């Protein structure tokens with residue numbers, strides 16, 4: 001690392017990993033419930049488990065993005081972070097919101113709007129927290145010597161992500177209108193502005209890891225930003241097909257969302273071609289593996305598995321089934337989970353001066369987690385197709401179809417165990433690095 005203040009990023013990565021473990025535990029609780037073993041029902045009802053699983057996902061990813069920003073922005077802008085004290089305050093308030101929401105869900109303190117379940121008073125805390133975060137980042141960027149394309153794209157993504165949280169906070173009595181604006185947050189995050197954050201982080205990693213000139217790498221970023229906006233904004237329509245909005249959304253959503261995989265394809269081609277072009281490759285091979293991995297798996301999970309059910313003629317059958325969950329898992333993991341794992345793999349040697357990359361532990365972490373996640377995706381896909389057939393074609397009762405799907409959840413649990421083993425190995429490696437130290441500072 002080049003700046004002492006970059007060390008603060010570590011806190012965010014540690015929180016991110018802790019919340020991921022908790023998220024996975026809730027995943028197992030639901031997996032067992034779907035297998036017919038809902039033994040914890042009295043203490044943790046399904047609605048509390050599912051809200052916790054999904055909101056923890058959002059918080060560990062945000063914590064990872066924030067950590068990445070606190071590391072990247074000083075380095076790109078060539079200046080110390082504006083205030084480490086404020087960054088630590090922001091960290092603790094983020095952890096507080098996370099913990100308060102999880103506890104709240106267990107006492108029925110939630111809103112019931114998928115992915116945005118956290119209750120209104122906590123939303124205000126989120127707003128204050130994010131404003132503080134953006135204040136620190138923007139002040140650093142604009143006091144620095146440089147404003148690189150990489151930094152600007154990443155910060156643009158973060159600012160838009162914050163602004164897009166607001167439509168989800170307006171109160172509507174009408175279910176359709178509420179749902180309409182909820183998608184502005186959820187869809188325009190993952191298929192819009194988070195892709196800019198992803199592009200920025202990928203570009204930073206590729207500059208560091210492949211040795212290819214910044215000018216070449218950053219040219220690609222413009223293409224990715226262009227493709228993302230072109231397809232992703234009106235692509236929101238694929239959530240409006242059957243929620244009570246006008247019919248024209250079938251056409252608009254179908255056409256534009258079918259174009260969305262192009263942005264992810266662009267990201268994959270970008271990473272692979274920069275890797276092949278790179279002549280001064282960094283010795284941290286596992287960071288390169290995770291970086292290429294995120295570019296490729298996101299194309300499969302988000303791009304291809306998204307495309308699989310995005311046309312109205314397909315979605316009318318698959319909507320809200322486990323086909324959706326199949327895509328949701330590989331998309332989130334490939335695009336954003338693996339991205340954070342890539343960043344942590346790159347950054348830990350920089351923060352601590354220790355070189356624990358290319359160990360057996362880190363290699364097995366990559367393969368077990370990914371093979372496990374592909375298995376989980378397959379199990380969910382099989383459950384989803386069974387569900388569509390039994391429930392929607394044959395007309396079987398909802399609960400009877402759930403029972404028929406139980407064997408698929410046995411497979412899900414087996415694969416999830418593999419996935420979890422890989423994640424734990426990654427975290428053990430992360431902990432082995434220890435905490436950041438000033439001795440890891442390099443001057444140049």
Ligand code: HEM
Pocket residue numbers: 114115190191238239257258260261298302303305306307308309310311315318319320321324327328329331332335336
């Ligand atoms: C990284 C990017 C992406 C992530 C993280 C992601 C994640 C998700 C999640 C979690 C859902 C379930 C939402 C809910 O029901 O509350 C969903 C739904 C959906 N996604 Fe994606 N997605 C991504 C990209 C894409 C792309 C590129 C496409 C199209 C090509 C797509 C097509 C769809 C469709 C059609 C649905 C609605 C499914 C339904 O009707 O139940 N997604 N996505």
Ligand code: HEM
Pocket residue numbers: 023024026027028030031034050053054057321322324325326328329332333337412413416417419420
């Ligand atoms: C490894 C253990 C995991 C297990 C056993 C598991 C299991 C589940 C189950 C059973 C559901 C469906 C809940 C329902 O019926 O409402 C679910 C939902 C979901 N999980 Fe996981 N999960 C795990 C890990 C993860 C990870 C690592 C991610 C993200 C990177 C993730 C993202 C999601 C998302 C986005 C949904 C909502 C899907 C939808 O909208 O249909 N899960 N999970």
Ligand SMILES: [Fe+2]
Pocket residue numbers: 187191235236238239
């Ligand atoms: Fe979407």
